[in-house]
Amino acid sequence: MATSSPQLVMLVSCLAALAVAAGAGEVDGRPKARGFVTASGARFMAGGRRFYADGFNAYWLMYMASNPADRSKVVDVLEQASRLGATVVRTWAFSDGQGSDRPLQITPGVYNEQVFVGLDFVIAEAKKRGIYLILSLVNNMDSFGGKKQYVKWARDRGHYLGSDDDFFSDALTQQFYKNHIKRMITRVNTFTRVAYKDEPTIFAWELMNEPRVPSDLSGKTMERWVASMSAYVKYVDPKHMVEIGMEGFYGESTPERKRFNPGQGYTAGTDFVSNNRIPTVDFATIHVYPDQWYAK
Helix, strand or coil: CCCCCCCCCEEEECCCCEEECCCCCCCCCCCCCCCCEEEECCEEEECCEEECCCEEECCCHHHHHCCHHHHHHHHHHHHHHHHCCCCEEEEECCCECCCCCCCCEEECCEECHHHHHHHHHHHHHHHHCCCEEEEECCECCCCCCHHHHHHHHHHHCCCCCCCHHHHHCCHHHHHHHHHHHHHHHCCECCCCCCEHHHCCCEEEEECCECCCCCCCCCCHHHHHHHHHHHHHHHHHCCCCEEECCCCCCCCCCCHHHHHHCCCCHHHCCCCHHHHHCCCCCCCEEEECCHHHHCCC
16 A cells, blocks of 8 residues: 555656666575565565565567567566566556557457467566566557557547547546456466466556646646546455556645656646555656756
8 A cells, every 4th residue: 555654665667778676685686476565664575575676667578479489589588687686577568459569459348369368478487587577557658559549449439538638537438448457457367377466476557657647737637547547456456566657747746846847747747746645556656767858
């Protein structure tokens, strides 16, 4: 669970290359699975011991594994990560719409089994090496479908939606998204025969990659969406942690800090502090792009 204290457990994501450790300390040379990871105060715990997250982002794992001829690349990167002592990898668990290359969800509720088997393979191979996975459920951006695709699906069903931000408030887009959550969580892995909701290899579910609602700078739309969707994930899967996937911009709950937001953070419509204090959010994340935000 999240805490009302500002001392939240935090996983830092440098999307260009590296996910920075959530704390300092030694990690065994080769990671070993220790059961489900949980958040306890400002610490991660697994198997009764403190757990340190140290790893990287590889959004393409499911995509690559969906083609059996390319699976050796997935095995290679996970094997290298294991040898280096990595403990967590963050990757996509989405690819939405017929416009996407190798879509997972072709239309609402209709899935490409070959791509789903690719994700099964990623989880099974990570499990062999004691590596945990953060699985992101949808994209804020258009690549791999994203919220734009959900809005298009709703429009195709006769819903008038003015912008892609309506993804966060329209009843039909939210139902489409909840259906995807449930389908993902209840999936039974074709390699391990374990349902995703019962798979300790999954570190956490991420609600969205870098959510933003520029049409509501108060952060309230995001607040309501995060509260609703994180609660739904917990309802379907009480065993796993949930995080939002935010970049980490300050909002209206801490107006004195908004001047520290880099880049276009002031237009994100998110509130890092308030959003991450929602009880069904287990830990906070930030994404760092120093080469873009502070480029001369």
